[in-house]
Amino acid sequence: MIRKNHTIVLEDTSPSEMARFRQIMLNIWRQQIEDDKNAIEMESFIKEQQEKTTEPKEKYTTTWLGEVVLNSDLHGFNYRNNPKQNIFNTSTGDFVDAIEDKFIDSSVSVNGHFYNKNGTFEGKVNISNNKGSVNDVYVCDGKGNAKDTFVNAIKLDISHENFCYIAGVINAEDSSTFESAAATTQATFNAVKFEKGDKLSMEEQGKLAKKLLSTGYSTATSKKLLKDEDNNSLYKNARKGLIHVLLGKKDYSEGAVLWDGIDFADKGITHNKATKEGGISISKELWVKFIENSKFKPDSKGTQRLLLHKPNSPAHDKDKTKVEALATIPFEEEEKTTIKTSYEPYIFDLFPSQNKNWNFQIELEDKKNIDYYETLGTNNNSGRVLHKATVVYGGHIFWKFYYEHPNNKGYLWKYYMNHKL
Structure with a gap:
């Protein structure tokens, strides 16, 4: 039996407080029964697995x-x-x-x-x-x-060569933080299971992950094995993220199969993922975090701009500022109502705006909202919303397939991605 101590504080002995006390005790009693039941089932499962898996020879x-x-x-x-x-x-x-x-x-x-x-x-x-x-x-x-x-x-369950190659590509993608490396690695393994099925062993997943990263699935410019003697913080993050995935721990990508970097910060709703690749759904919170995490460097006049081009180059002087980058997904501002009093006019904000970073008038036909933004796919994916943003780590924003979106009913997902692994 699992025993737990509970401290219950009562304000007084009134009928209402005593009724609340009885309800708390009833909930504790129900939880005790459930905990004992789970403990018995767990003990039985463990002993069964131990008998199955441990063979001295x-x-x-x-x-x-x-x-x-x-x-x-x-x-x-x-x-x-x-x-x-x-x-x-x-x-x-x-x-x-x-x-x-x-x-x-x-x-x-x-x-x-x-x-x-x-x-x-x-x-x-x-x-x-x-x-x-x-x-x-x-x-x-x-x-x-x-x-x-x-x-x-x-x-x-991975060979040394595959381990070093995957870690090398993850480092080239983004290993600025452990979470980013772990999420990028996990998204790769999730994509492998999407293409080849979820019954693969971890060793098989590792082999196919190496093969997948060697294709256009990863747009990293440098794809090479990470040398064992390379032990700075970025290299260690890449290895640590891969080890985390190989041990079957938490999915930091939250079910993602794809990710984007600074090019998405530059293009926003004109990016291929938001158009011909099938449309996007993204919250304002993730978008702002993504732009904040993106790399900016000063131009020739000292203005901070997206690091799409080399600093001190004429091209970098034309890269977007943070405000311009934020505006590439034009979330709406809250509507404000002007109320006049006998003393002086003032602005009454019906809904306090969570978006103080930009306020641009941009003519768009896509759906706009205060807290999230959706674009509809074009071309062969016309009307779809295939990608949903899940999380932001480092310089990456991660995407899972938006299976449950009503616009995606009848979509043949198996044809979305095939790298002939």
Whole structure:
């Protein structure tokens, strides 16, 4: 049974307060029953998975989290279950208290390339007596006390070449923050599953992600393997984001399959995604954040402009200012009503405007709104709204497919994207 302490503060002992107290106790009682039920089901599931996945004679064990580790080196696998950091021990099938996730065995003796969870390259091992291949990739918590050992190493389902290539392209795309790198990587893996199905193993996803990034899906100008000796913050963010995805953790892209950078900040509703590629739906909040995150540099007169062209060049003097960039998606301002009193006229704002950055009169036929903006696709995608903005990280804005939009009823999504992977 899971026991929890509850503190209930009553203002007085009036009938209304006592009624509220009874309702609170009833809710607590119902939650207790639900928690106990879930705990029993979880315990049963864990024991079942442990019996299925742990075979002493096998070289590797697949934990109940789907991570592959060496049997010869792993004696227990701990998993943080909740904010109190209850840890799951696969040897006993029980949860135990601990401060952080850890392996019982503090080091491994296998070949491969080892990367810290923070993206730092820790070292390479290639010893004939060790198990595994030097092309294997592991994530760890650092180097062990003995030579060529690493703490809490977990084998990732990806080859070293694929790992370095994906990290290299992600770095070229945007690894200014860990979140941006993780979201860009996850969107790539989401796109792979969109094209090839969601039953792929992580190893298969990694192979296809490398292939996808080598196509026009990524418009990065530099596509090359990230060298292991490159350990600055940007390179570490790229690796850390990839490791995050390979471990099956949070989807920072929020289901996205595409992203855009500074070219979208420059073109707004005239961008291909907003027109012939199928239309967009975007909130004002995401749009403003995206423009704020975009890179600006001063022109020859000191005015900050989008960094589309090299600073100090004549072309950069014509790049958009922040105000001009914001106006490329012309959200409407709130309507204001003038009220005259016997004393003096003043402006009464019926709905306080959340948009103080621009106020342009632009003639457009597309749908406009205060809090969001939609454009309709053109050409073969006429009338569609295929893309919905999900999140902004770094210099990228991310898009998922807007399956539920009424304008997209009957659309054949399978034909949207095919890179012949």
